[in-house]
Amino acid sequence: MQIEYAKKFIKEFKKSPKNIKTAFKNKLEIFTRDKFDSTLNNHCLSGKLKDYRSINITGDWRAIFREIEKENVVYFVAIGTHSKLYS
Secondary structure (H helix, E strand, O other), X not given: OEEEEOHHHHHHHHHOOXXXXXXXXXXXXXXXXXXXXXXXXXXXXXXXXXXXXXXXXXXXXXXXXXEEHHHOEXXXXXXXXXHHHOO
């Protein structure tokens, strides 16, 4: 599995608090071993984000990604609080 990041994700990640950056890195390690590990709460999104999925980073922080299966790529597009991402 290849992990890629959108420019928007990189920009939001750089602005994130240090504890969120650390938590994301830890969750990414879990994700690369088992993308459906229960601690990630990996789930499909709906509405305008119906082609995307989300994982939990902390209680309120999420990372949104899209899978490009034919290329075996996971493309992270956004990171932020639940209310910021889904408003």
